[in-house]
Amino acid sequence: xxxxxALSLRSIGNRRLSVVLTVIAVALSVALLLGVERLSNDARExxxxxxxxxxxxxxxRGGAVQLLLYSVFHIGNASNNVSWQSMERIAALPQxxxxxxxxxxxxxxxxxxxxTTADFFAHYRHGADRALAFGQGRVFAVAPDGIFEAVVGAExxxxxxxxxxxxxxxxxxxxxxxxxPRFADHADKPFTIVGVLARTGTPxxxxxxxxxxxxxxxxxxxxxxxxxxxxxxxxxxVRKFDLSxxxxxxxxxxxxxxxxxxxxxxxxxTMAGEPLTAILxxxxxxxxxSLVGMAERALLAVSALxxxxxxxGLVAVVVASLGERRxxxxxxxxxxxxxxxxxxxxxxxxxxxxxxxxxLGLALLYGVVVVAAPWxxxxxxxxxxxxxxxxxxxxxxxxxxGASLAASLVPAWRAYRYSLADGLTIRI
Amino acid sequence: MTSDAAPGAGCAAVAVSGLRYRWPKAHADCLAxxxxxxxxxxxxxxxxxxxxxxxxxxxxxxxxxxxxAGEVSVAGQPLSRLSTGARDRFRADNIGFVFQLFNLxxxxxxxxxxxxxxxxxAARRARLCAAGVSAQAEAARLASRLDLDAGALERPAAxxxxxxxxxxxxxxxxxxxxxxxxxxxxTSALDADRQQAFVDLLLGECAASGAALLFVSHDLRLxxxxxxxxxxxxxxxxxxxxxxT
Numbered sequence: 001x002x003x004x005x006a007l008s009l010r011s012i013g014n015r016r017l018s019v020v021l022t023v024i025a026v027a028l029s030v031a032l033l034l035g036v037e038r039l040s041n042d043a044r045e046x047x048x049x050x051x052x053x054x055x056x057x058x059x060x061r062g063g064a065v066q067l068l069l070y071s072v073f074h075i076g077n078a079s080n081n082v083s084w085q086s087m088e089r090i091a092a093l094p095q096x097x098x099x100x101x102x103x104x105x106x107x108x109x110x111x112x113x114x115x116t117t118a119d120f121f122a123h124y125r126h127g128a129d130r131a132l133a134f135g136q137g138r139v140f141a142v143a144p145d146g147i148f149e150a151v152v153g154a155e156x157x158x159x160x161x162x163x164x165x166x167x168x169x170x171x172x173x174x175x176x177x178x179x180x181p182r183f184a185d186h187a188d189k190p191f192t193i194v195g196v197l198a199r200t201g202t203p204x205x206x207x208x209x210x211x212x213x214x215x216x217x218x219x220x221x222x223x224x225x226x227x228x229x230x231x232x233x234x235x236x237x238v239r240k241f242d243l244s245x246x247x248x249x250x251x252x253x254x255x256x257x258x259x260x261x262x263x264x265x266x267x268x269x270t271m272a273g274e275p276l277t278a279i280l281x282x283x284x285x286x287x288x289x290s291l292v293g294m295a296e297r298a299l300l301a302v303s304a305l306x307x308x309x310x311x312x313g314l315v316a317v318v319v320a321s322l323g324e325r326r327x328x329x330x331x332x333x334x335x336x337x338x339x340x341x342x343x344x345x346x347x348x349x350x351x352x353x354x355x356x357x358x359x360l361g362l363a364l365l366y367g368v369v370v371v372a373a374p375w376x377x378x379x380x381x382x383x384x385x386x387x388x389x390x391x392x393x394x395x396x397x398x399x400x401x402g403a404s405l406a407a408s409l410v411p412a413w414r415a416y417r418y419s420l421a422d423g424l425t426i427r428i
Numbered sequence: 429m430t431s432d433a434a435p436g437a438g439c440a441a442v443a444v445s446g447l448r449y450r451w452p453k454a455h456a457d458c459l460a461x462x463x464x465x466x467x468x469x470x471x472x473x474x475x476x477x478x479x480x481x482x483x484x485x486x487x488x489x490x491x492x493x494x495x496x497a498g499e500v501s502v503a504g505q506p507l508s509r510l511s512t513g514a515r516d517r518f519r520a521d522n523i524g525f526v527f528q529l530f531n532l533x534x535x536x537x538x539x540x541x542x543x544x545x546x547x548x549x550a551a552r553r554a555r556l557c558a559a560g561v562s563a564q565a566e567a568a569r570l571a572s573r574l575d576l577d578a579g580a581l582e583r584p585a586a587x588x589x590x591x592x593x594x595x596x597x598x599x600x601x602x603x604x605x606x607x608x609x610x611x612x613x614x615t616s617a618l619d620a621d622r623q624q625a626f627v628d629l630l631l632g633e634c635a636a637s638g639a640a641l642l643f644v645s646h647d648l649r650l651x652x653x654x655x656x657x658x659x660x661x662x663x664x665x666x667x668x669x670x671x672x673t
Contacts, residue, residue, distance in 0.1 A: 007533070010533075010535050011533075011535060014534065328533055328534075331527075331532070333492060333516075334490065334519075334527070335548045336519050336520020336548040336549055337520075337548060338512065
């Protein structure tokens with residue numbers, strides 16, 4: 001068999017151009033297939049880890065997906081608020097390690113305003129346990145000094161060119177985008193940006209974060225969603241009022257031990273006095289992703305088709321070359337090559353080409369990953385790492401190899417038939 | 429000079445008896461030959477117009493196809509008693525082929541084309557080894573005997589003239605001293621004045637190595653220096669001889 005394999009290599013070398021083009025086609029399709037698989041995996045992981053350090057999200061009684069959407073993704077609105085007393089009771093549960101309240105309802109140029117405490121920056125985690133980092137500046141100070149201080153997400157800063165020190169005005173209401181309905185500006189009480197967060201790839205990027213007292217302060221002369229006519233309290237005077245929150249929209253809760261999560265969830269859901277819902281964000285994120293997952297599977301199917309096209313092209317090139325190579329095969333037969341050796345020659349050749357395509361495709365993918373990773377991370381918060389192929393990717397590669405093995409049998413079988421039918425007759 | 433290295437010395441180089449061959453899907457026999465024998469070292473000119481079943485006969489003698497009836501023996505070995513794989517090895521070891529055209533793999537040098545015969549046959553290598561010459565040296569010796577200069581040996585086969593290609597093919601057939609050389613119209617692509625020269629070279633080298641030569645051509649002008657001249661039309665009794673070539 002060895003002379004046959006050596007001949008195969010020489011024969012491939014003789015048809016360099018078509019062979020190289022075919023290998024490139026296979027490589028591109030393999031790189032596409034793995035790239036789609038890897039991107040959608042990373043997107044899924046990134047999505048599932050939008051909020052990773054939080055064990056429970058608590059809000060008013062309602063659907064789990066709805067709660068997650070408005071509290072974490074800032075999509076839609078809460079139907080009800082949660083009273084501060086409930087917050088205190090949850091925080092007092094023995095298994096609860098920390099509780100970060102979130103108050104929504106205001107916006108700034110289409111970006112959500114999140115009223116919270118400085119604990120948010122300590123406890124919010126995304127990705128693989130990554131904490132929020134400051135690109136510039138610092139956390140807003142504790143009330144009363146920091147009432148009118150704000151921290152903006154990376155997207156907010158990038159879009160509007162914000163830097164620490166700039167003053168911004170919040171608007172009441174949060175529906176729609178920049179042109180959406182806003183009811184009124186809190187123009188009398190502007191906020192000063194004190195910090196800009198580094199990009200996270202989560203909705204935090206599109207948030208303006210202020211202290212809960214700030215949210216209370218801008219609504220102190222409001223009632224029922226509108227300024228109270230004739231009443232205007234200047235920013236300097238709000239400090240005299242009680243700015244402790246009466247209610248918030250939701251809360252992120254961390255536990256001492258994850259094992260207790262279902263017990264605490266049940267305790268909160270059945271808490272007397274106020275109808276509440278506690279959800280496990282990871283599980284609900286998976287549920288949400290299953291809605292998005294259809295597109296992911298469609299993409300994978302399309303790239304699998306591209307691989308099939310690539311392999312079909314490879315088979316076509318090898319089979320087309322057979323016509324010219326019937327003479328070559330007859331010479332080999334005359335020299336003592338058996339039909340099985342002829343079969344092996346062609347099978348080896350196609351398999352070698354598809355293997356080369358797969359290896360080149362992998363190299364291409366890693367090249368792109370290394371080059372594009374910083375950009376993807378900065379632009380989309382997608383964290384592509386040039387890791388070894390995952391189990392799923394190995395399975396895909398195995399499937400491609402299996403398909404190319406099957407494809408290689410086509411020219412091999414034809415050559416086998418030729419070599420039996422032609423014998424030593426070299427038909428020109 | 430008789431063959432002392434080739435196997436089956438003393439046996440007939442080729443013995444055909446009671447042969448019947450019909451191509452698959454054909455309605456009538458293509459070949460029906462009662463008897464045909466080449467003794468060892470004998471050089472036979474087999475004349476046959478195209479369509480007379482020449483190439484079919486050569487495929488049968490080469491063991492590439494099997495007859496429906498009768499027996500073909502090469503160097504005393506009945507081919508039908510060998511398995512398919514063993515027949516392929518037997519062919520590699522004992523028979524050298526020279527075709528009408530396109531004898532060489534275009535992407536190998538002339539030298540590698542000659543050596544290819546040795547790569548497929550352990551017996552040819554062993555015979556060279558027993559004679560105390562390397563395959564490389566033998567390839568060079570045959571090339572010089574066949575008027576191929578050293579420069580031509582290194583060139584890719586595709587760059588050689590047709591005449592050079594046919595001489596490379598002859599060297600490849602002869603290397604390692606197989607007992608039988610089969611030539612199928614090897615001169616038809618050559619100029620008329622080169623044809624006789626090539627036939628004489630081939631005859632001379634077969635004589636030198638002790639190989640029997642079965643030379644098939646439609647051109648009787650080349651038959652002058654052969655030991656024997658046969659007409660396929662006379663020994664083939666098949667009615668539909670023109671069914672295959």
